[in-house]
Amino acid sequence: MTLPRLLPVALALTGLACDPAANRVNRPNNPTPSTPQPSTDWALVWQDEFDGEAGTPPSSERWVHDVGGHGWGNEQLEFNTDRADNAAHDGAGHLVITARRERYGNREYTSARIRTQGRYEPTYGRVEARIQLPVGRGIWPAFWMLGANIASVDWPECGEIDIMEYRGQLPSIVRGSLHGPGYSAGNNLGQEHVVSGTKLNEGFHVYAVEWEPDRIRWFLDDTMFFEATPAKLPAGARWVFDSPQFIILNVAVGGTFVGPVGRDTVFPQEMKVDYVRVYARPT
Template identity: 45%
Template sequence: MKYMQIKTIQSVALTYLGVIAMSVISGCETDETQTVATFTNLVLDENFDNDGAPNDQVWGFDIGNGIDGWGNQELQYYTDRPENVTIQNGVLLITAQQESFQGSEYTSARLLTKDKFEQQYGRFEARIRLPFGQGIWPAFWMLGADIDENPWPGAGEIDIMEYRGQNPTVLIGSVHGPGYNGGDAISKEYTLENDRFDTGFHIFGIEWGPDFVNFYVDDVLYNQITPEDVNEETDGEGVWVFNKPFYILMNLAVGGTFVGSPNAETEFPQTMIVDYVRVYKNNAD
């Protein structure tokens, strides 16, 4: 996902930054050689155990409809109301409603850890059950913490998971930076075989080091992006910007250029259900 566009299981115990040959079973092809890291120090463990509003020591909110629907012509108005974001029975509920509100036809929520929790490198994961339907666009992603001084795409973006609700078996992991952003992001899809992402929980994660970003679904490593990939994909014009702290975002958008608008078959409300968010770092960091 583009910024203004808005847009596990711990890995096998191998030496940090050790390169190994491995075979990965998934719905997608993957390279035979991947860099696999072990991050064992848990530094953020959000289990959403307390009913009510999210912990304001960790989570803030984007409010409103942004500029041109957050740059994508999205249709929702983001709020911090309990109708759109609340914790119940040990899970975080981010809910898109069809309602007239502040000039928009839909409401939802977008949470972020900016200025509250930011980290360079590590494992970032969340266990989520996704919503479904034409025009429904959930995402779990990250932005460079220097975005106020270094506007997107210079700050960089990592989309751990984004998904079109009308295609509930396929998700996308991407990176965006100078020379590769928006529709030209470096991306890969993952297809869930014989199942759908809206019928149960799955763990979406990345493992991120100085020279790689690995993308996971549950315990499957399905993609790795490196500076060499950026160089190759952009004919040397792209810049690797994933060497600084990033913060986390979670949101549920409605409509926009990525998914199109809801139609008569789209049911509301739709809810993105988050069981936990966890972040690890290397013991040496």
């Protein structure tokens, strides 16, 4: 998605697949609306089912809030807060991240971004979330990962795995991407996936990667739509996806990937997350 300003060494850096012209599109069959389960080759090792009481924040044992409104390296317009107004359980088994049009911290919008940094940082596995996306021009939700070594090596050397990002004005298209040294920002390694007969804001879908040594595969529901390997990197580029990464959920407003907010975009906008689960290969 975008490089979070988590640490001083990251303050001037940008992330993300932000160049629409660089996107490559795959047009598969419409995925089924069911919630698939990974094969028996995977064992559940970490999860958040978001079963908290209505109005309570995400678990501080699992998640940390990013707070600020400096554009996040991508000219984003929101101020991310740690308020329940922007990230809270709904009491029905979901975490809801809410983007609002409101003046706050010298910004015109608020939202939230949460991460598992320092709480949970897996190396390899199937990382998935069941999400209902928001909609509207300029709305930019994402489910992604960043290398836990970002403090020592900076971005993009740490590596970034965008499991899902999406433009609210294009509600039938999802994108998966990798960012690393020599393939970052608009020159990332990634692919878009177009669904037919449905819009991703109209119901829940499962977004996942299966991350293994020298291979990462992207899924929407039961459809694999992209695979990245070291052989697909640009000449001379290095694969940097063999060390721990932490998980991030956020909803941005505006920014280089989605452009300005549309005059007809309705607020508040909500991203509902049913669960986040991580599976590992049994040893």
